[in-house]
Amino acid sequence: MYQIKLLNKISPSGLDVFPKGQYSYAEEAQSPDAIMVRSASLHEYEFEPSIKAVARAGAGVNNIPIDRCSELGIAVFNTPGANANAVKELVVAGLLLSARKVVPAIEWLSTIKDEGDAVPGLVEKGKGKFAGPELKGKKLGVIGLGAIGVMVANIARHFEMEVYGYDPYMSVSAAWAISRSINHASSVKEIFETCDFITLHVPQTPETKGMINTESISTMKHGVRILNFARGGLVVNADILAAIDEGKVACYVTDFPSAELIGQKNVVVIPHLGASTPESEDNCATMAAEELREYLENGNIKNSVNLPSLSMERSGKVRLGVIHRNVPNMISQVTQTLSDAHINIGNMTNKSRGDYAYTLVDADSDLPAGLIDTMQKIEGVIRVTIY
Ligand SMILES: NC(=O)c1ccc[n+]([C@@H]2O[C@H](COP(=O)([O-])OP(=O)(O)OC[C@H]3O[C@@H](n4cnc5c(N)ncnc54)[C@H](O)[C@@H]3O)[C@@H](O)[C@H]2O)c1
Numbered sequence: 001m002y003q004i005k006l007l008n009k010i011s012p013s014g015l016d017v018f019p020k021g022q023y024s025y026a027e028e029a030q031s032p033d034a035i036m037v038r039s040a041s042l043h044e045y046e047f048e049p050s051i052k053a054v055a056r057a058g059a060g061v062n063n064i065p066i067d068r069c070s071e072l073g074i075a076v077f078n079t080p081g082a083n084a085n086a087v088k089e090l091v092v093a094g095l096l097l098s099a100r101k102v103v104p105a106i107e108w109l110s111t112i113k114d115e116g117d118a119v120p121g122l123v124e125k126g127k128g129k130f131a132g133p134e135l136k137g138k139k140l141g142v143i144g145l146g147a148i149g150v151m152v153a154n155i156a157r158h159f160e161m162e163v164y165g166y167d168p169y170m171s172v173s174a175a176w177a178i179s180r181s182i183n184h185a186s187s188v189k190e191i192f193e194t195c196d197f198i199t200l201h202v203p204q205t206p207e208t209k210g211m212i213n214t215e216s217i218s219t220m221k222h223g224v225r226i227l228n229f230a231r232g233g234l235v236v237n238a239d240i241l242a243a244i245d246e247g248k249v250a251c252y253v254t255d256f257p258s259a260e261l262i263g264q265k266n267v268v269v270i271p272h273l274g275a276s277t278p279e280s281e282d283n284c285a286t287m288a289a290e291e292l293r294e295y296l297e298n299g300n301i302k303n304s305v306n307l308p309s310l311s312m313e314r315s316g317k318v319r320l321g322v323i324h325r326n327v328p329n330m331i332s333q334v335t336q337t338l339s340d341a342h343i344n345i346g347n348m349t350n351k352s353r354g355d356y357a358y359t360l361v362d363a364d365s366d367l368p369a370g371l372i373d374t375m376q377k378i379e380g381v382i383r384v385t386i387y
Pocket residue numbers: 058059060061080081083084087143144145146147148149166167168169170171174201202203204207208229230231255272273274275276
């Protein structure tokens with residue numbers, strides 16, 4: 001029986017992917033084979049030795065200690081694109097909220113709610129202070145052209161915005177999906193200097209952390225509107241609040257609340273609702289559960305963020321999955337261990353990713369006792385699993 005430990009609320013339609021009688025899932029598990037998580041932080045988590053995989057039902061993996069997982073031989077998965085449409089739709093709302101002052105206007109209405117028949121007149125008299133510009137004809141800069149950024153760039157064209165996109169690592173599939181009418185920015189500086197609206201769609205990494213700060217804001221247009229539906233850490237809150245105070249930034253819309261942002265003028269704070277739709281919660285949970293099943297049952301890897309993608313049709317009697325360092329002589333030592341035990345290899349495949357590599361072997365006969373221990377002791381082998 002495989003045990004899945006749930007560290008966040010996971011959509012039931014994803015949990016239905018796990019066959020009853022073969023899998024159990026719960027918030028507590030004695031010896032979990034895998035973890036399913038959304039935004040809960042695993043940075044302080046003591047991984048049980050039984051854990052072979054972590055599946056993030058979502059996109060961002062900055063809540064997971066990827067390097068530590070790799071060293072423990074734990075495969076980390078995410079669900080690319082599964083919640084992109086939900087985020088895109090909320091970004092559209094964010095664009096409009098950043099321009100049209102709808103939030104403070106609604107708040108103002110509650111101050112005149114006891115004025116009886118005078119309300120309509122007060123509205124017409126007072127609404128002027130909530131006027132805001134249209135999107136049409138304005139320049140939108142999209143930083144990060146992945147699953148979400150491409151969708152945002154494309155839909156903004158339907159508002160007749162002039163769209164600029166920046167992503168030095170853009171994937172081929174994103175390049176196919178983006179509209180030809182999007183202008184290619186060759187540097188992030190070009191986005192900062194050119195655009196009236198800037199929206200962030202990059203992961204939080206050491207490279208992107210704090211990218212919106214006093215220095216970068218100083219290169220932006222006066223009255224720029226900034227949207228952050230990616231991660232709170234991309235923006236230095238104190239710097240953006242100071243820029244709002246000076247009028248340099250007209251509005252900051254963020255999906256990542258913190259105490260200093262809530263209630264501030266010209267800041268719209270949303271409680272991390274980007275992916276909170278039933279559709280995207282189902283998509284993410286289903287994709288994550290399918291990835292886990294494929295890995296736990298067959299050792300096949302799809303959508304891992306720390307190990308290579310690798311799948312092989314099942315053949316032979318026993319399958320071995322070996323996570324090892326990406327250094328010379330590993331494959332030969334793995335195969336030598338099998339040949340020393342007179343085991344014929346029916347099929348095998350290997351792929352590397354950065355410092356790590358993964359070898360899948362289908363053996364034609366049962367493995368003798370002790371073989372796994374012998375293989376596990378090879379220097380550079382991190383984890384050996386039988387499937
Ligand atoms: N608000 C939410 O609920 C919510 C939901 C989903 C994702 N997110 C956040 O949004 C991020 C993007 O999600 P996605 O699904 O589009 O991911 P993605 O991996 O499809 O796209 C990220 C893109 O950023 C690009 N990139 C990386 N570093 C860059 C840099 N320095 N400059 C420019 N581009 C860079 C990558 O090349 C990639 O194309 C996630 O990492 C996550 O942090 C938030």
